[in-house]
Amino acid sequence: MFLSKRVLNTQASPIRKLVPYAEMAKKAGKKVYHLNIGQPDMEPPKAFFEGIKRYTPNVIYYSHSAGLYELREAFSMHYKSKGINFDPEDLVITTGGSEAVIFAMACVADPEDEIMVIEPFYANYRGFAEMLNIRLCPIKADPRDGYSIPSWDELEKGYNKKVKAIIFSNPSNPTGTVYSYEELKRIVDFAKEKNIFVISDEVYSGIIFDGKKHISIMNFEDQDRFIFLDSISKEYNTCGARIGVLGTKNKCFLEEVMKFAQSRLCPPLIEQCGTLGLLYDLDKDYTNKLIIEYQNRRDVAYNEIKNIEGAIFQKPSGAFYMSIELPIDDSEEFVKWTLTEFDIDGETVMVAPLTGFYATPGAGKKEIRIAYVLNSEELKKACNILKEAVYAYNYVYSKEK
Ligand SMILES: Cc1ncc(COP(=O)(O)O)c(C=O)c1O
Missing domain, CATH: 3.90.1150.10 (Aspartate Aminotransferase, domain 1)
Known part of the structure; x- marks a missing residue:
């Protein structure tokens, strides 16, 4: 064997x-x-545990593969309050942000294809890419420059015809860098020129300092190109709960990614109920x-x-x-x-x-x-x-x- x-x-x-x-x-x-x-x-918010008590049904059934509709509605309201225009139908609840990354990569690239990544990057991107036989194509950010998004020339040097998408986390794990409008615009313009997807991992978007505002990829035009990823792990101290979100305005992508979502049946039900508690009743x-x-x-x-x-x-x-x-x-x-x-x-x-x-x-x-x-x-x-x-x-x- x-x-x-x-x-x-x-x-x-x-x-x-x-x-x-x-x-x-x-x-x-x-x-x-x-x-x-x-x-x-x-400690996680009390609203999470109260949500589990209040919303968990008597039978622990498989929920919809895209997650409970009420939860997608609650996330849609939550995002709209932050200026991100997702309808419930644009969202898939995943088993952690990790599953959202795997779904996104698997949906945009075939084995032997490449995904550009701003490095240093969240280390598990590499494990996920290896699992899917996708090559990561790194573009190095410089510590002397605050690990900001490299210049257009650098992006160009890293690109080749096998590249199907670019992925990055904003704020960044491992650097803590929060990208500016100009930096994100460079990525958006570059992706448009090369006709590739942008996978924007925003699992830390709720943790921003010095009164700065987080700019989501969904604040840019050309939305069909964007795959937005989120998670409750960090912002609510609930990383063991395993609830994430994949959002996109690209209907074709959504239809196809649902095949992956259906084959793993559903995200965890009890934790979806806890998340409802977070989104309905969180103490501001x-x-x-x-x-x-x-x-x-x-x-x-x-x-x-x-x-x-x-x-x-x-x-x-x-x-x-x-x-x-x-x-x-x-x-x-x-x-x-x-x-x-x-x-x-x-x-x-x-x-x-x-x-x-x-x-x-x-x-x-x-x-x-x-x-x-x-x-x-x-x-x-x-x-x-x-x-x-x-x-x-x-x-x-x-x-x-
Ligand atoms: C940038 C980034 N993306 C995704 C994840 C995965 O998060 P989750 O716990 O929701 O699977 C992490 C976890 O550390 C992360 O740092």
């Missing part, structure tokens, strides 16, 4: 593959501050408090990382991530080392090496991502340990190597 080349060629999650080293550190009695994974640490303060909390943490992390000599990074404007170029030679080796050989009074830190967020071989070796999903006090300690670790790695460990 043989396993498929597809699975054998799929990379392990770059975020999870170093977890055994963290487990070893914990077994050895160390405390590990986890800045490596985007796992929100706050919840999101404001969430944004303030993440913005404070962003400031704490930003101010602490400034103390790391040689670190190159920008203040992120959204999501809860920051990508940082550090004065180190190999981020993966650095992360292993912080878990196996380094600690300060029995405490160490785990960050994510950025190599797995790139498709370009060898890229990201000096970069890491931190997720600020710890309270401010712990975050401050963790960033300070990171600073000491960079110093020790360069001036003690590297000299011993």
Whole structure:
């Protein structure tokens, strides 16, 4: 018996593959501050649990494959209140934003086709593309330029005739960059010129700082070209609930994507009922408090990382991530080392090496991502340990190597 080349060629999650080293550190009695994974640490809104109680029927049936109509109606109202004109019929409820990404990729590209991606990118795009035998075609964003959308010339260099779509997340995981109107317009114009789809992953659109406004791809013209993706995971601290949304005005795409939706029957019913609770009864303060909390943490992390000599990074404007170029030679080796050989009074830190967020071989070796999903006090300690670790790695460990 043989396993498929597809699975054998799929990379392990770059975020999870170093977890055994963290487990070893914990077994050895160390405390590990986890800045490596985007796992929100706050309580979800009560409205979610109340929604489950109030709206769950007595029989846990398969819902419509596009999700409960009431839920699509509720999302439609929610989007309209944000200036995004989706009718319930334009939406498919998915099992997390992850399924929405898989559906979108599978619907626009055949095996051996290519999808352009702004890198560094959400690492699981690579796993999904590998699962579908689609090649990612990376366009590199520069940390010195705040990881903004590369120029038209750069986009042009990355394009070839096999490209069927361009995908990016806005705000970006892993950089926290929020794209401007001009940057998004460049993508829209480029996609139009090349006649390709735009897959806009907006799962962090509710987490934007400094009073800035998020611009959705759906605010541009040429809507048939756009596939919009969303999720309740991050904005409502409900990542285990597995509810996402795929939205498009492209009727042909919708009709076809429903074949995938029907073959997996339906998204989870109980969690759809919880989501109804979120959309009908959410306490308005919840999101404001969430944004303030993440913005404070962003400031704490930003101010602490400034103390790391040689670190190159920008203040992120959204999501809860920051990508940082550090004065180190190999981020993966650095992360292993912080878990196996380094600690300060029995405490160490785990960050994510950025190599797995790139498709370009060898890229990201000096970069890491931190997720600020710890309270401010712990975050401050963790960033300070990171600073000491960079110093020790360069001036003690590297000299011993
Ligand atoms: C950019 C981005 N898109 C999609 C997802 C998947 O989200 P979900 O938990 O809804 O599957 C994530 C999760 O971290 C993400 O960061």
